[in-house]
Amino acid sequence: AAPISPNPSSFAVEEYLVHACGLTRPQALKASTKLSHLKSPAKPNAVLAFLSGLGLSGADAAAAVAKDPQLLCAKVDKTLAPLVDGLTGLGLSRSDIARLLSLTPDHFRRRAMLSRLQYYLPLFGSFHNFLRLLKNSSRLLYLNLDKVIKPNVVFLRECGLGDCDIAQLCIHAPRLLTANPERVWAMVACAEGIGVPRGSGMFREALHAVAFQSKEKIAAKVDYLKNTFRWSDAEASVAVRKYPRLLRKSKESLKRRAGFLFSEVRLEPVYIAYRPEILSYSMEGRLRPRYYVIKFLKQNGLLDRDLSLFYAVKMTEKVFAEKLICPHKEAAPHLAEDYATACKGEVSTNFRFR
Template sequence: MTIYICKSLISLSLKNSSHLNKTPICLLSLRFFSSSPRTPIAVADYLLNRHKFSTETASKVSSIVKYVKRPEETDSILSFLQESGFSDSHLELLIKRMPRVLSANLERTIKPKIKFFQDLGFSSSDSAEIVSSNPWILTTSVDNRLGPSILALKSVLGSNMDDVSRILKKSGRLLTFDLVKTLIPNVDFLKSCGICSSQIARCVCTYPTTFTLKPTKIRECVKRVDEMGIDRKSKLFLHAIRAISSMTKENWELKLELLKSLGFSEDDILSVFRRQPKVFTVSDRKIKEITQLFLSTGKCDISYVVNNPDLLCRSVENKLKPRLRVLEVLESRNLLLKMPSLGTVCRITDKKFFEKYVLPYSNEVGELFVVKKTSLKAEICA
């Protein structure tokens, strides 16, 4: 094949001698071979053998992208990210979530975004965590979206970049929203409702995506919360907005129907919402399971659940069931002088529960609390 090419080049040179007086045959030959495309490498082989990625990552990425077309350029991308503070776990997470990073333009797409976070004062590890968890940031414009959105967050939270960093590590996809058109008008409206800036800032830190809703949606939610009788000065007002905004009206109606089927009256439902709006963000399965769990003890009725709605937000398997089972055994063996309030028992810390209801009766109930026992004993002894 090589001989054939060379003969073809010589023949061409005889026909175009004037042109080749300027360009030697050997240079034409070099140009021919250097312009031939590099051989692509199968993604799985590239990740496993060339960069020692996990089998899981290689398998997932190769199901989306089959080949690395320019291995040397992809090497440069991975090297740059490593030099910028990305650990192996960051890189694995990044390419699993966005395999096309492997073929991105390093100079135009990746470097400007990393530099953007560095210039703002983010640490290398924070930048890596934010980008790897939400790699869509790499496709977002610095000037039109990232920069204005960061400024919007800072205007609400203050100049403390630690708060901004915490929010973005928790929900980096915030930067894919236009916060100038959502966050800012929503915050301004809530302030006009009499809600203080510090309370809004705390809620932004806890539930940031709520503030990415359209301003018309937030206004509608405020109206509904007002109609349900929660005072705007109450700390629960913003939580109520978040609860209502998290579901469609159809899902809201389904939640009401569920509560009614469990024995809650309309007044009970309103009372639960006013006391603990968060209940309405809990899954239907969990609400049903916890309600039935307390009713099955024979020690409380629906009114007890209504008066202690925060119990509906507790962990069933890790907190409620083990504790109620311990109390059941202690009571059946007459080891309790006085039956404690179920609400109190379910609210105290694991350490206090262990010290009061498990440690003194370890022979009777120790095995029921074995999951928590080891760590709690170590904590107590310390």
């Protein structure tokens, strides 16, 4: 919409928000309460023109104003333009800046934005990674860097995590950066408590697995694993240490995999305990279809070696096809189609075993 002429005597905030900014009537009514001091559309007109110059569409600008009506009161020359210049200096494109503004318009007009990005961008490795975290936790932009964020980062580094590890970990659990440092220390102790020491290759996974879970909840999950997979204390400890994400798996998914691996594949509990990653694969997309292929090949004398299901499910689709399907095109011309059908959750006649 075209800017409204800056005539104070005719300026009505709610109408301006509807006709110039594109807000809905309910949005405008709510936003106008925060802009009642405005006597002229001159400053809002300048802000809208600036947003348009950044590349924001009318809908994006309207959404930003609805989130933060006081954005319209920002000074373009003293606040918005210098910030954009600073962000450009950090390597952000105008489209990056527009996305950042759309996501957090209330922070965009604050001078601290620039100093925070100067810290976060090197830590997270890219603006894309930072944006992913920001979508999950806008607290990154207003918590105290020196009292909360930086102490947590320093501590995680002391635990053997590199900046890349911290970025990947916090994309999924951003509260590891924004939580009170004492809570982060407690979570690290909890990760060590499940048998994964600091500095080990699995520590990042362990920390993610236990993050913001109580000791009681973790203990209950371990008990469930022991009962479901018939594991001893030692076997459960091995499984969790090798694959900490077990603690995040739903009970239903674990129960289904246990039923399949015990009843159909006939695996022993100890075998699964020492290869717990097998529980990470999709039942329909990986475990069951590949088991059917192996069983078919064995029953028809087409497999000249003892191939474990665990070895088979770890293969990429390309390698699996090259090793177990393509070599049998003549003897089993239907195998590729049967496998594809099984991956869709259906079972072909050839895969109905007695």
